[in-house]
Amino acid sequence: MEVRVQNVRKEFDRFPALHDVSLDIRSGELIALLGPSGSGKTTLLRLIAGLEMPTQGKIFFGDTDASEKSVQERNIGFVFQHYALFRHMTILENISFGLKVRPRSTRPPNSEIRRRAMELLDLVQLSGLEKRYPSQLSGGQRQRVALARALAIEPAVLLLDEPFGALDAQVRRELRKWLREIHDRTGHTTVFVTHDQEEALELSDRLCVMSQGRIEQVGTPDTVYDHPTSPFVFGFIGESSTLPVTVENGELWVGGRAIGLPAGDAGPGEARLFFRPHDVDLIEADASLAGVVSTARRVGGTRRVELEIGGAGHLVEVDLPFDHPAGEKTRLAFRPRRWKLFPAG
Amino acid sequence: MATKLRARRHRRVSPTSESRPVQWLLIGIALAFMAVILLLPLYAVFHEALIKGIGAFFAALGEKDAQAAIRLTLLVAAIAVPLNVVFGLAASWAIAKFEFKGKAFLITLIDLPFSVSPVISGLVYVLLFGAGSFLGPWLKSYGIEVLFALPGIVLATIFVTFPFVARELIPLMQDQGTGDEEAALSLGANGWQTFWRVTLPNIKWGLLYGVLLCNARAMGEFGAVAVVSGKIRGQTTTMPLQVEMLYNEYNAAAAFALASLLALLALVTLVLKTALEWRFGDEIAAAAKH
Ligand SMILES: Nc1ncnc2c1ncn2[C@@H]1O[C@H](COP(=O)(O)OP(=O)(O)O)[C@@H](O)[C@H]1O
Ligand SMILES: [Mg+2]
Numbered sequence: 001m002e003v004r005v006q007n008v009r010k011e012f013d014r015f016p017a018l019h020d021v022s023l024d025i026r027s028g029e030l031i032a033l034l035g036p037s038g039s040g041k042t043t044l045l046r047l048i049a050g051l052e053m054p055t056q057g058k059i060f061f062g063d064t065d066a067s068e069k070s071v072q073e074r075n076i077g078f079v080f081q082h083y084a085l086f087r088h089m090t091i092l093e094n095i096s097f098g099l100k101v102r103p104r105s106t107r108p109p110n111s112e113i114r115r116r117a118m119e120l121l122d123l124v125q126l127s128g129l130e131k132r133y134p135s136q137l138s139g140g141q142r143q144r145v146a147l148a149r150a151l152a153i154e155p156a157v158l159l160l161d162e163p164f165g166a167l168d169a170q171v172r173r174e175l176r177k178w179l180r181e182i183h184d185r186t187g188h189t190t191v192f193v194t195h196d197q198e199e200a201l202e203l204s205d206r207l208c209v210m211s212q213g214r215i216e217q218v219g220t221p222d223t224v225y226d227h228p229t230s231p232f233v234f235g236f237i238g239e240s241s242t243l244p245v246t247v248e249n250g251e252l253w254v255g256g257r258a259i260g261l262p263a264g265d266a267g268p269g270e271a272r273l274f275f276r277p278h279d280v281d282l283i284e285a286d287a288s289l290a291g292v293v294s295t296a297r298r299v300g301g302t303r304r305v306e307l308e309i310g311g312a313g314h315l316v317e318v319d320l321p322f323d324h325p326a327g328e329k330t331r332l333a334f335r336p337r338r339w340k341l342f343p344a345g
Numbered sequence: 346m347a348t349k350l351r352a353r354r355h356r357r358v359s360p361t362s363e364s365r366p367v368q369w370l371l372i373g374i375a376l377a378f379m380a381v382i383l384l385l386p387l388y389a390v391f392h393e394a395l396i397k398g399i400g401a402f403f404a405a406l407g408e409k410d411a412q413a414a415i416r417l418t419l420l421v422a423a424i425a426v427p428l429n430v431v432f433g434l435a436a437s438w439a440i441a442k443f444e445f446k447g448k449a450f451l452i453t454l455i456d457l458p459f460s461v462s463p464v465i466s467g468l469v470y471v472l473l474f475g476a477g478s479f480l481g482p483w484l485k486s487y488g489i490e491v492l493f494a495l496p497g498i499v500l501a502t503i504f505v506t507f508p509f510v511a512r513e514l515i516p517l518m519q520d521q522g523t524g525d526e527e528a529a530l531s532l533g534a535n536g537w538q539t540f541w542r543v544t545l546p547n548i549k550w551g552l553l554y555g556v557l558l559c560n561a562r563a564m565g566e567f568g569a570v571a572v573v574s575g576k577i578r579g580q581t582t583t584m585p586l587q588v589e590m591l592y593n594e595y596n597a598a599a600a601f602a603l604a605s606l607l608a609l610l611a612l613v614t615l616v617l618k619t620a621l622e623w624r625f626g627d628e629i630a631a632a633a634k635h
Contacts, residue, residue: 051527071530078531084524088546098532101542153532 001062001156001189002027003048008057010043017043018213020057025157030183030190032200035210036236041193044210045159048191050074061156077150077188079160083142085134091145092117092130098153120148123182140171147179151186160192164199176203197237201225209233231342234274241316243289243309244344245273252341255310260287260335270344275336277304278319288333291316293326307332390608393601405599406606413579414587414603420495421570421583422563425502429559430552432503433510438544441518442526455511458504466504467572470497493575498583501569506559513555517548517629550625554618561614565607 003025010018018040025031033041046052048059050071058067066074085094095117099108108116121127124144134142143163150158163179164172180203183190194200200207201221209216209224209232217224217233228234235242246253247268252261261273291307294315298304302319305326309316318334320326363371395402405411436455440448458466474481474491484491491497525547529539545552567585574581582590584603591600622629 049531051531071527072533072535075533076531078528080524080528082524084528086525086528086543086546097529097534097542101529101532101534101538149528149532 003157003189003191004060005044005048006058006060008044008047008054008059010040010047010052011055016213018047021213021215023208023215023218025189025191026206027189028187029205030180030192030203032204032207033191033193033210034197034200034207034237035195035216037195038212039210040213041195041210042161045161045191045193048157049076049078049159051078075153075156077153077155077158079143079146079150079158079163081162081165083134083139083146085142085145085149087134089133090130091121091126091132091134091137094134094145095120095149095152097149116152117148120152123151123185124148125178138171139167140175143167143175144178147182151188155188158188158190160190162193162195164196165194172199179203201237209236211236226338228274228340231272231274234340234342239277239317240274241277241318243273243314243316245271245341247271247341254289257290257310258287259289260285261339264341266341272342272344273336273339274342275339277317278302279337279339280318280334281337282320282332282334284333285335288335289316290331290333293328293330293332296326296328298322305332387608387612390601390604393597394605396601397598401598402602402605405602408599410579410582411587411599411603414582414584415606417495417498417580417582418564418584421498421502422560424499425506425563426556426560428503429507429510429563430556432507433514433555433559434552436511437514437518440515441521442523452515455508455515457508458506459508463505463566463568464572467501467569470501470504470569470573492573493577493581495581497573498570498581501573502563502566505566505569506562509559509562510552510555513551513558513629514548517551518544521547548628550621550628554621554629557614557617557621561610564610 005021005023005025008018008021009016021040021044023044033044035041043052047054050066050069050073054067058065060066061074086097089097092114096113099113099116102108107113118127118130121130124147126141126144126148129137129141134145137145147160147163160179164175167175176199179192192203204221206218206220207224208218211232217229219227224233225238228237231242234240243254245259247263247266247270249268250263251258252263252271252273253259263271289307289309291309293305294308296303296305299319301322303322303324303326304317304319306315306317308314318332320332326332362368406415436451439445440452471492472478474484474497476482481492489496491500525543526539529543530536534542564583565585566583567589570583571586571589574583574586576582576586576590578590584607588600588604588607591597591603
């Protein structure tokens, strides 16, 4: 089911949590809502679910306007960060709940409900645990039950709010892979919220980066990572270094020195240069960014150094091969391989 | 060796604990106090009740007015407790699950019966429904007696026992939040199904705990009921009132026989309450505070 969020605004006690947000979610895709805490991800997800009503704007499920529909009528599957499993019901009863509460006319017979629940239990790899209670499961297992429970009603859209947020790193990575597999197998349109960029990049078909109640950028992980359209996205996704520069004569200048980068179509004046620390070439040319190493530390297979760029003493981070001899006070010159220019400020 | 031992002892003794003799002294004082204040009177009640033998005990309980008092007490509790369960559930649901203006005021209001003397609570109903009021004579013209009759006793009892269920459930429901309910709704359950299948099971032990305390107070209430009942023997005297009347008539054995039933109720309540706290402590909000 395709979902369209159209110019939605949401206020809590006059305080806007979302400003004029529009988003088209394609049928069958797995899209991540990514942003820092408080950026409005949960609010957007709950609006799609019908757990909140928009102050303004509409939400379409396919061609029907869902904005006026209740959460029950929308037929969504919602997975909560803290599982929200029914503690007095067994795992099997939890998974069957959505089918058991249906009105008699649409409720499958009990044997069929049981069969479907067992099938889902198998899908989430928890066969044999149907008689347990939620308190007898680990966090990762609970979240899998929560997913099975949401899938049982064959939802039009599957919505997950930081589903792995409460789990430790190891379990998180496993469940991530597993969620992707389940999605590929079942093909549900899925929206999941996360503040973990690694999770979003690895898991999603597309991601929607949010900040302060607005959508900053929507695109595939590659597009968003390689072509961020705003300083916020550049800074939020992946590692980044930034430096104020001056545009003059179609070139970029730092501290009165041309650094050997063309300005492209940027007009003359102040601007901000963004690049990735690992995306640089060390060079011995006059037209380069040059600085003195202030700190160096080992990060995985590379050595990350902080350079104090000559002039105003701005600090940028650059990655070197781990066997590079640079130490404190070493002078280095480099040029970003790929970079992006944004207006100053 | 010696240092090793000392190290182990140091690890075991928490910084807030006192030395052994002080501990024993404090426990001793507490036990002695309990014996004098609680156990001695309890013993006295049963002793006095049985002083003329078991036959006299049952004769006193089988007496017509005593029977009427027992029936009235049971009837009042049977009406007041279910009503307070409904009120308490509604109030705590509203307070725990919704945001609205005047919430803090409502919470204060729920506590009111605890801070008002029961006699005053009774007097309020006398003012509301008495001969000089507007409501009393009007209801009387339709043949409805409130004061010095069952409705007045029930009203006063409801007022006095209202907070027990609500105060138990509010923190419990606030603690549980709305996550489970939202999950149920998102799975297609309607409001009614959500309440019966999710909310109520989540609070059932807390609710039972509240009902237990509410019932004990409803059956034992004296002050408020004394003001509104008029103490018509065999008609509007509840067990506590009957006990007092018998005692004032120097019929100590009969008074204590009836009192022993109330004491028994208290003991049963105490045992059940403790059992609930022990078994379902994490599902009972009050247990954490008591
Ligand atoms: N029920 C609510 N009442 C008042 N403010 C809220 C409520 N829910 C969210 N907010 C506010 O809306 C903003 C966005 O919140 P949220 O959507 O939860 O962010 P995120 O999920 O990205 O961390 C926050 O500033 C938060 O304080
Ligand atoms: Mg959130």
